[in-house]
Amino acid sequence: MKLTGKTSVRENIKLTEDPSYPIFKELYEKQKKAIWFPEELNIQQDALDYQSLSENEKDLFDTAVGYFCSSELLVQNVLVNTFFPLLTDPHAKMSFSTQLFMENIHSDFFEIVLQSFGMDRDKMYEVAFEDPILRKKQSLIVDAIDKISQDGIDPDTIAGQKQILKAILLNNIVMEGIFFYSSFAHFFALKDMGKMNNVVSGVELVLIDESLHLQNGIEAILIMLDENPEITEDEAFVNEIRDLILEGAELEIEYVEHKFGDHTILGISFGELERYLKYITDRRLQELGFEPEFHITENPLRFLQKEDVKKLINFFEVSSTEYTNY
Known part of the structure; x- marks a missing residue:
């Protein structure tokens, strides 16, 4: 059995004490312990902080909220429409279906x-469509995924395995591991200013969840490469995957340059964010076995280097006891 393929609904309906992919049993348990509910956060207490934001700060905050409103739903669509139906292992299904539930929470x-x-609902949900660079970011994901989900694939072929791998990469690595991590920095900058503490507490929980979703994707890709060594022998495809990660990073850098320009907003500049994104991109590349592109080894954002946040940006090193904050 491989991690992905065509199966009958009667197959793989038995859990064993010796799972084929123990990492997904572990990730399921970690995600289960991380479940939280937004009603437990007193977000309304941040209303005065929200009103006190400058025009640029409020625009950045609103755009981030609007981007996540539609993008969390996009992640769900990608999961459901592409690779989730093709997972063969019950523990992998449990891990990714828990991710799906967590996206609902987000x-x-x-x-x-x-x-x-009191934000304008229609405006918020249109943010990713009306901003031309955000639309390019979303199109990078959507255009490739629609080709897979609408054209259909044969998961029992190498070509099909490549398409599944690409879908996981775009969803769990590029969107959740680069695009989302960029916006997280904007929220944590607010925390550093002592503003929007309750909202940022929720974003901290979202980030912990996304670090687990990121690991879901990385582990799935590494397993698929191990099970299909022919993929790694295809130099053109391997380069395409690396280029996709870099293309995502370039789009995100283009976006933050567009939003920040030569202004300092929330105490951060475009230059700092650019280095942060290159740092994050190098991490994504190395986690998949590539050489780093930018060779930035330390997070350049000082407020993300603080001890109280460091546990959140170590990606996979947070112990499960630190998840149950509420």
């Missing part, structure tokens, strides 16, 4: 944020 959280501050 959608709920950002919905509560926009309601709490």
Whole structure:
């Protein structure tokens, strides 16, 4: 059995004490312990902070909220429409279906944020469509995924395995591991200023979840490469995967340059964010076995180097006891 393929619904309906992919049993347990509910956060208490934001700060905050409102739902669509139906292992299904549930929680959280501050719902959900660079970011994901989900694939072929791997990469690595991590920095900058503490507490929980989703994707890709060594022998495809990660990073850098320009907003500049994104991209590359592109080994954002946040950016090193904050 391989991690992905065509199966009958009667197959793989037995859990064993010796799972084929123990990492997904472990990740399921970690995600299960990380479940939280946005109603437990007193987001309304941040209303005065929200009103006190400058025009640029409020625009950055609103755009981040609007981007997450639609993007969390996009992640769900990608999961459901592409690789989740092709997972063969019950523990892998449990891990990724828990991710799917957590995306619902995230959608709920950002919905509560926009309601709490009286944001324009239609405008928020159109952010990723009306901003030309955000639309390019989303199109990088959507255009490739639609080719897979609408054209259909044969998961029992190498070509099919490549397409599944690409879908996982775009969803769990590029979107959740680069695009989302970029916006997280904007929220943590607010925390560093002593503003929007309750909202940022929720974002901290979202980040912990996303670090697990990132690991879901990385482990799935590494397993697929191990099971299909022919993929790694295809130099053109390997380069395409690396280029996709770099293309995602370039789009995100283009976006933050567009938003920040030569202004300092929330105490951070475009130059700092650019280095942060290159740092994150190098991490993504190395986690998949590539050489780093930018050779930035330390997070350049000082407020993310603080001890109280460091546990959140170590990606996979947070112990499960640190998840149950609420």
